[in-house]
Amino acid sequence: MEPIKVVKMTGDDVDEVFQIEELIHPEHHWSKDSFYNELANNLASYYCVKDTSDKILAYIGCWHIIEEAHITSLAVHPDYRRKQLAQILIIKAIEDCYKDMIKYVTLEVRESNTEAISLYEKFLFETIGMRKNYYQDNGENALIMFTQNIWYDTFKNNFKDIKNKINKVLVSYD
Numbered sequence: 001m002e003p004i005k006v007v008k009m010t011g012d013d014v015d016e017v018f019q020i021e022e023l024i025h026p027e028h029h030w031s032k033d034s035f036y037n038e039l040a041n042n043l044a045s046y047y048c049v050k051d052t053s054d055k056i057l058a059y060i061g062c063w064h065i066i067e068e069a070h071i072t073s074l075a076v077h078p079d080y081r082r083k084q085l086a087q088i089l090i091i092k093a094i095e096d097c098y099k100d101m102i103k104y105v106t107l108e109v110r111e112s113n114t115e116a117i118s119l120y121e122k123f124l125f126e127t128i129g130m131r132k133n134y135y136q137d138n139g140e141n142a143l144i145m146f147t148q149n150i151w152y153d154t155f156k157n158n159f160k161d162i163k164n165k166i167n168k169v170l171v172s173y174d
């Protein structure tokens, strides 16, 4: 795979991000306005993975609220999966958490989304609860996943191990 870069998402990226949203979630994707609103939100940080021709391959969004971070969105273009891109984005999001003295990272995930659950478990997220009928399109339950305190050695050592196994060439990193 070509070198990639991890860059802050801007308004210029929204059309392309929206195309990926539509492709992945034909029935229940975010609107373009949701992304524009998120980009204007001071609590939120959004990043894209781009290739050297600036094609968007993946993106993530995360909110920081006092000592907690909430991953709001994560998607990898279907043609670019299983290439560590989701891991690279989660690493970026967690590095931001360390900079902001965040202690815990949380998210919701569909209970049928075994790929994503396995991804989060790799980063030592644990399921701590469930929101019944959370998703409006099909009434599916959401699992609530949380990290342990990210400053604990078990979390940090696992995080370091994952980082060391990333074998992509990062040409730039915002």
Ligand SMILES: CC(C)(COP(=O)(O)OP(=O)(O)OC[C@H]1O[C@@H](n2cnc3c(N)ncnc32)[C@H](O)[C@@H]1OP(=O)(O)O)[C@@H](O)C(=O)NCCC(=O)NCCS
Pocket: 024, 073, 074, 075, 076, 077, 080, 081, 082, 083, 084, 085, 086, 087, 088, 107, 108, 109, 110, 113, 114, 115, 116, 118, 119, 120, 122
């Ligand atoms: C879930 C998703 C983000 C994973 O992206 P990805 O770039 O392919 O993931 P990575 O290559 O970084 O894989 C990291 C880990 O995720 C898990 N994983 C990813 N795809 C998987 C699959 N098809 N089956 C099982 N586990 C999978 C594995 O634990 C993997 O670690 P491993 O390679 O050591 O086995 C991607 O499949 C996606 O965009 N899905 C649709 C959107 C979505 O579900 N987003 C999450 C919403 S909460």
